[in-house]
Amino acid sequence: MKILILGARGNLGGQLVKVFEKDSEVIAWDRSEVDITDKDLITKKILEIKPDAIINAAAYNAVDKCEESEEEFEKAKKINGQAAGYLADAAISVGAILIRYSSDYVFDGENKNGYKEDDVPDNPVDKYGESQLAGEKEIISRSGKGLKWYLIRTSKLFGPKGESEAAKPSFFDIILKLSKEKSELNVVNEEVSCFAYTPDLAKATKEILASGKGYGIYHIVNGSPCTWYEAALELFKLANTNVKVNAVSSEQFPRLAKRPKFSVLLNTKLEPMRSYKEALKEYLNLNQEL
Numbered sequence: 001m002k003i004l005i006l007g008a009r010g011n012l013g014g015q016l017v018k019v020f021e022k023d024s025e026v027i028a029w030d031r032s033e034v035d036i037t038d039k040d041l042i043t044k045k046i047l048e049i050k051p052d053a054i055i056n057a058a059a060y061n062a063v064d065k066c067e068e069s070e071e072e073f074e075k076a077k078k079i080n081g082q083a084a085g086y087l088a089d090a091a092i093s094v095g096a097i098l099i100r101y102s103s104d105y106v107f108d109g110e111n112k113n114g115y116k117e118d119d120v121p122d123n124p125v126d127k128y129g130e131s132q133l134a135g136e137k138e139i140i141s142r143s144g145k146g147l148k149w150y151l152i153r154t155s156k157l158f159g160p161k162g163e164s165e166a167a168k169p170s171f172f173d174i175i176l177k178l179s180k181e182k183s184e185l186n187v188v189n190e191e192v193s194c195f196a197y198t199p200d201l202a203k204a205t206k207e208i209l210a211s212g213k214g215y216g217i218y219h220i221v222n223g224s225p226c227t228w229y230e231a232a233l234e235l236f237k238l239a240n241t242n243v244k245v246n247a248v249s250s251e252q253f254p255r256l257a258k259r260p261k262f263s264v265l266l267n268t269k270l271e272p273m274r275s276y277k278e279a280l281k282e283y284l285n286l287n288q289e290l
C-alpha cells in the first residue's frame, strides 16, 4: 500500500511515519514539500503519486493564538477547514482513502456524559474548534459522493516531539519543565477530557485502515478522562517530582481561548485503548532526559 502522510514532521505525523513505514511504502510530506492550503499544488502532487491512502496530520493547533486576530482565524480555517476539502477532492480523483483528524473542541462541552461518534457538534466554544468543525463538514459533505473517509476525533496529544520546530510541546512536557523552574504550580482543575498518546493513536490509525472498518467517524483517545490538575498529579507521581500543585479554576488561569468544560470523547466502535497513565509511564521511560 502506498501511504501519503501530510504533516509528517509534526508530533503525530512523526509517529505515523514510524508505524506505517514498517510494511508500507510511505511518502512523508510536510510544509516544505507542499502547503496543503495551495489547492492547485496539492492536487497536482497527489494526482502524480496516486497514493492508496492519504493521512492528514497537518494542522493549525494554536488554540489561543487563533483568538488573537481575524488573520490568525483565517489561517486556521484555511488549514483545518478548506484544505480538508482540497484533500478530499484529490482523494476522490485518485480513489484514495482519506484519513483526517479532528478534535474534541468541536463540541461545546456541556454534556457531562461525554460525546459519542454520532453526536452532532454544532456549537464550538472557541475559534480553533470552529476551524476543526469546518474541516469535518468538508469531509462529511462528500460522503456518498465517492469519498472513502475516516474522520478520527482525538484530544490532548502527548508523545515524542516531532521534528518540526513548531511541533507543539504537550501539556506534560510544559509542566515538567515548569516544575524544574518553580516550586509551586497552579493547574486548572477543570476541562475534563481524555489524553491521547501519539504512538497509540498512530497504531490505532493503522489498525482502522487495515481492518477495512466502515467509513465514518471514530473517537480514538486513551482511557481515564481527567482534568489538567489530576493529570499533573499523576505525572509528578510517576516522575517522582516534588512540587506543590495548586488546583485552580479556569477563571484563575485566564487564556485567550475558552475551552469546553466536559469534552470526553466516547469510543463506541473500537477496542478501548489503555489508560493514559500507562502510556505516560511508557513516555517518561522513553524520555529519561525530560
Ligand SMILES: NC(=O)c1ccc[n+]([C@@H]2O[C@H](COP(=O)([O-])OP(=O)(O)OC[C@H]3O[C@@H](n4cnc5c(N)ncnc54)[C@H](OP(=O)(O)O)[C@@H]3O)[C@@H](O)[C@H]2O)c1
Pocket: 006, 007, 008, 009, 010, 011, 012, 013, 030, 031, 032, 034, 035, 036, 037, 056, 057, 058, 059, 060, 061, 079, 100, 101, 102, 103, 104, 154, 155, 156, 157, 162, 164, 165, 166, 167, 168
Ligand atoms: N495537539 C493536540 O492536542 C490535538 C488535539 C486534537 C486533535 N489534534 C489533531 O491531531 C493532528 C496532529 O496534531 P499534532 O499536534 O501532531 O500537530 P503538530 O505537531 O502541530 O504538527 C502539525 C504539522 O503540520 C504542518 N503544517 C501546518 N500547516 C501546514 C500547511 N499549511 N501545509 C503543510 N503542512 C502544514 C506543520 O508544519 P510546520 O511546523 O512547518 O508548521 C507540522 O509539521 C492534527 O490534525 C490536529 O488537528 C491535535
